[in-house]
Amino acid sequence: MLSVPVETQILFAGILFFLGMIGLLVRRNLVFMLMSIEIMFNSAGLVFIIAARHWNQPDGQVMFIFILSVTAVEVAIGLALILQVYHHFKTLDVDAIHKLKDE
C-alpha cells in the first residue's frame, strides 16, 4: 500500500483549513461563508482521521463521527437562519446586515 508521510497529510489538511478561512474572509454571501466553514470543519475532521491512522487508535474516527453529526446540526440551523435573514433583509450580504451595531 502506498504510504504517504504523515507530515504531508497534515499539510494537506492545513491547506484545506486555510482555503476555508480565505473563503470565509473574502466571500460576502452568507451561503458561501457557511460552505467555507464546512470546509474548515472537514479539514479539522481530516486531522483526526490522520491521527487515528498514525497511532492505530479508533478514538479519532469516533471523534470524526461526532464532528460530522455536529456539523449536520449546525448546517441545518445555519441554513434556517440564512433563510430567515433573506426573508427579513432581502439580501445575503453580511456587510449590509449590521442592525446590532449602534450608528
Added chain:
Amino acid sequence: MKTLIALIPALPMISFLILVLFSGKLSRKVAGWIGAGSIGIAAVLTVIVSVDLISALPEIKSYQITLWQWMSVGNLSADISFRLDSLSLVFCFVITFVGFLIHSYSIGFMDKDEGIIRFFAYMNLFVSSMLILVLADNILLVYLGWEGVGLCSYLLIGFWYKEPENGTAARKAFIITRIGDTAMIIGIFILFLSFGTFNIQDIMHLASAKWVAGSSIATITAVLLLGGALGKSAQVPLQTWLPDAMAGPSPVSALIHAATMVTAGVYLIARTNVLFSLAPIVQGFIAGIGALTLLIAGFSALTQHDLKRILAYSTISQIGYMFLALGVGAYSAAIFHFMIHAFFKALLFLAAGVVILVLNEEHDIFKMGGLRKKMPAVFWTFLIGSASLSALPLVTAGFYSKDAILWFALSSTSGGVVLWIAGIVGAFLTALYSFRMIFIAFFGEAKTQPSFQAGYLMTIPLVVLAVFSLFGGFIELPASLGNFHLFSNLINQSLPVVGIKNVEHLEWLFQLISSLIALSGIYLAYLFYYKKPVFIDSFNHSKIHHFFEIGFGFDKVYDILIVRPVVWLAEIDKKDFIDQINISISNMALIGNEVLSIAQNGKLRWYLLTFAFGIAVILTYMMTK
C-alpha cells in the same frame, strides 16, 4: 407650662416633616391648612405661655427648659435648651402671630402655584428655626437657628427657581449674609475660649465680671458679633442683598425679609447687650451705622420703580432706626419699633402681593395707577400701613414707636444732635416715599386693569394687621402723651433701661417737630407726585436720581473690588500646574478609547481577520520556540 415652650418651635418643625415626608400624598388644600394650622397652634401656645409669664413677673423673670444634651466633647458641651424671658416673648409673639396671618394669606396667594407644598414646608422650617433662634438658651443654639433661617431665606428667595435671576438673587443673599455669619461664629469661638461656656446668661455675667469696659478683647468680640447682625439685618455695608431678595413670593418678603428674619440682628445685639456696653466704641458705631443706613436706604427708596423694591429699601431704613436705638442704648424702643414695624411692613408686603398678583405680575408703580377704586380693601389697608410707616402723628402705631427712637436718639446719654437730625431727615424721607407709592399706584388714572378680586383668605389678614398697625402703639405712650409704659416695663425686665439726659420737659417740642416733619413729607409727596409732577421732572432725569436708584452704587463697588478680582483669580487658577496633570490623565484615557474603539467596528470579517492573524502569530511563536 414649661413643656409648652418646647412645643412652640417643635410644632412648625413637625409640620415641616409631615409636609416633606408625605408631600406626594397630601392634597394642596390639606398641605396649606397643616402649614398654617401648626403656626396658629404655636401662636395660641405663645399667648398661653405669655399670660403665665407676665402674671409671674417680676418675681420670675424667665422660664427655662433643657430638653437634651446636644453635644459634649471634652469641656465643650451644648444643650438643646430654651429660655423664655420678656425679650424672647415679644419676638415669639410676633413670629407666631404675624407668621400665622402670613401663612393663612399664603393659602390664598399660592393657590395656583404648583409648588405650594414645598412652599409651606420651607415656611414652616423657617418659623421653627426663627423660634429656636429667639428661644435658645446658649449661643450655639442661637447660631443653629441663625443658619436655619439663612437657609430657608435662600430656599424661598429662589423658590421660583426656573428663572435664573431668582437663583442669582438667592445666592447673593446667602453669600453676603455668610460674610457676617463667619464673623459671628469667630466671635462665638472667642467667647467660648474666654469663658468656657456657651450659655448666654453665664457669658453675660462672666463678661461683666472679667472684662474691662473698653478693653480690646471686648471690642473685638463685639465687632465680630455686630458683623453677623449687620449681614442678617441688611445694614451698611452688607445691605445689598435685601432689595434683590424680593425675587421670592410676596408672603416670603413679608415674613422673612420684613417682619422676622432681618430683625434677627436686632435680637442678637439686644440679647448680648452686656458685651456691647463693655465696648462703648462699638455701641456708638452701631448708632452711626443705623443713622447712615436709614438715610441711604431712604434716598434709594425714593427713586425705585418696583413696588417691592421700595418696600425692601424701606425695610432696610426702618431696621436702621432700630440699630440707631440699640446704639444709643434704648433697647425697649428698638424692640417696640421691631414689633410695630413687623405689623405694618408685613401688611404693606401682603397688600403689595395682592396688587402684583391681580395685575398679573406688574411690579412697576408707574404702570399701576387708579387702584383706589378698583380694590378698596387693599387701598385702605395699604394706606393705613403707609401712614403707620411714615409715622402719621397720634393715630398710628408707627408714630409712637418711631417717635420714641427719635427722642432717645437725642436725649439718651450716648445720643446726640447729629443722630437726631439723621433720624428726622429719615422720617421726612419715609413719609415722602410712602405717600409717593400711594399717590402713584393708587391715585390717578388706571393703566393696568385688575384681572380678578382677591379672596377673603387674603384680605382678612390685611385687615387684622391694619388694626394692629393703628392701635398697636397704644401699649406704650410717651411721657408727654399719656405716660403709659406697658411695653417698656415688660422689656426692661430683661434689658437695661436707657439713661436719659435732663431734658425730659422738652419732649413735647421734639414730638411736635417730628410730627410736622412727617406731615410735611406727606404733603410734599401729594404735591410732587399727584398735584404738580412737573416739579420733580428734572430730578427724575438727573444723575443723582440714578445714583439713588442703584442704591448708592454699593453693588458696583463690590463688583469691581471683590467679584471681578475673584473671578479673575479663578480664571487664572483654572489652568494651573496640578490641573494640567489631571487634564492630561483624562486626555490619555480619551485617546486610548478612540484608538481601541476603531477595532470595534461591527464588521464580522474584520474580527475574523484579526482572529486569524492572532492565531498565526501564536502558532509561529510556538513553532519557532
